[in-house]
Every structure is written in structure tokens, then in C-alpha cells.
Amino acid sequence: MATDLLVISAHAADYVWRGGGTIARYVQMGKSVQIIALSYGERGESAELWKSGKTLDEVKAIRRSESQKAADILGAPIRFMDWDDYPLAVDDARLLELVRIIRNARPVAILTHGKHDPFNPDHETTAAKVHQASVLAISHGVLPDIPVAKQVRLFGFEHHQPELSEFHPDIVVDISEAFELKKEAMNCFQAQKHLIEYYTMRAFIRGNHARRISGQGEYRYAEAFMRYYPLVAGELL
Numbered sequence: 001m002a003t004d005l006l007v008i009s010a011h012a013a014d015y016v017w018r019g020g021g022t023i024a025r026y027v028q029m030g031k032s033v034q035i036i037a038l039s040y041g042e043r044g045e046s047a048e049l050w051k052s053g054k055t056l057d058e059v060k061a062i063r064r065s066e067s068q069k070a071a072d073i074l075g076a077p078i079r080f081m082d083w084d085d086y087p088l089a090v091d092d093a094r095l096l097e098l099v100r101i102i103r104n105a106r107p108v109a110i111l112t113h114g115k116h117d118p119f120n121p122d123h124e125t126t127a128a129k130v131h132q133a134s135v136l137a138i139s140h141g142v143l144p145d146i147p148v149a150k151q152v153r154l155f156g157f158e159h160h161q162p163e164l165s166e167f168h169p170d171i172v173v174d175i176s177e178a179f180e181l182k183k184e185a186m187n188c189f190q191a192q193k194h195l196i197e198y199y200t201m202r203a204f205i206r207g208n209h210a211r212r213i214s215g216q217g218e219y220r221y222a223e224a225f226m227r228y229y230p231l232v233a234g235e236l237l
């Protein structure tokens with residue numbers, strides 16, 4: 001059976017800051033969502049835990065448990081690959097594992113990182129490898145024992161510094177009904193508390209854009225994404 005949304009996150013919390021509202025919204029609408037975290041963000045995105053003297057294993061365990069709790073709140077299953085971060089390396093064996101994941105999930109849409117992020121090479125690696133895996137997933141000669149996937153809609157998260165990462169919003173998703181869940185999920189990450197206020201503000205600003213563009217005055221919070229491919233439709237949507 002097809003998965004409506006497959007979310008592939010470089011680190012343990014990226015999917016919450018940048019797509020948590022959309023994930024919760026999908027779940028509220030009865031759609032199927034799967035989350036993959038390639039690493040725990042143990043080296044690059046856990047500064048507060050290192051400052052408090054935790055060991056690598058302790059940092060990973062804390063990040064895993066926070067991320068699991070957040071995914072439970074959003075209502076979607078999560079799988080942790082534990083591929084290490086800073087640097088996050090995706091060799092050909094791991095690339096083929098991503099192909100297997102895509103083929104088994106048969107997603108309608110994949111949500112991952114945007115292509116350019118000068119402040120976080122792990123995010124760029126994830127974007128490039130997920131894009132590559134999505135192309136390999138529709139190629140009959142690759143892993144011929146697993147049925148090929150269909151061409152997937154591919155979306156990139158809004159970056160932490162969008163203007164400096166060549167981000168422009170191609171789609172703005174209303175998350176007003178899901179925002180409380182996103183906030184609760186963001187609160188799971190004690191090592192990155194400074195980001196909670198930041199992403200609350202960003203959802204508020206994108207909510208303003210959502211109202212202005214759509215004319216729907218009830219929209220309060222939103223998340224923005226970039227498309228990897230143009231929208232194909234029978235009318236001008």
C-alpha cells in the first residue's frame with residue numbers, strides 16, 4: 001500500500017522544526033506518514049548535551065528518545081538509521097538502502113531537506129542523496145528484485161536561514177489545526193530550546209503569507225516548502 005508522505009530527516013529533530021505541522025496535519029486527515037531519521041544529530045546539533053558533560057552514547061540515547069517522543073506526539077512512526085552525523089556520509093550501500101525504503105513505502109510525496117544549505121553540509125548531503133535515491137527507485141535495472149516505485153513528488157524543507165540558502169516558497173501548507181501538536185513536539189528537544197521560539201515565529205510569518213495569498217482569513221500558522229519538480233495539473237492551480 002502506498003504511503004502518503006515519506007519524511008527523510010538528516011538529524012533527529014529537523015523533521016519537527018520544518019515539517020512537524022504538515023506531518024501532524026496529514027495524520028489528522030487520516031493519511032499515512034513514515035519518518036526516517038538518518039542520524040541522531042549527536043555531534044552537530046546537540047551542543048547543550050555536550051556542554052553538560054554527556055558521552056557520545058548518552059547524547060545519542062537522549063536524542064533518540066526525544067525524537068521518538070516527538071514522532072509519537074505527531075502521530076507518525078519513525079525509523080532511526082544511526083548513520084552518524086557531522087559528517088553524515090551516504091555511500092552507495094546506504095544509497096541503495098534509501099532506494100529500498102522508497103520502494104517499500106511507495107510514497108506519493110517525499111519531504112526532505114532543500115538542496116542548498118551553506119550552514120549545514122549534512123542537510124545538503126541528505127537532499128542530494130534522497131533526490132538521487134528517488135530517481136534510482138524508478139529505474140528498473142536498479143535492485144531488480146524489488147518492484148520499482150512510481151515517480152514521486154519531492155519537496156524540500158524551509159531552511160533555518162532561508163534567504164541565505166536559495167529558498168523560495170513554492171507551496172505553503174496551512175498547519176493551524178495542527179500547530180499545538182507541533183509545539184508539543186518541539187518541546188521534546190531540550191538541547192535545542194532556542195529553536196522553539198524561532199520556529200513558532202516562522203510558522204506565524206508563513207501563516208500571514210498563507211492568509212494573504214489564499215484569502216483564507218482563518219489560517220494562523222503555516223509551513224513553506226520548495227518543490228524539486230514543477231507542479232503538473234489539468235488547470236492552473
Ligand SMILES: [Zn+2]
Pocket residue numbers: 010011014041045120123
Ligand atoms: Zn539538521
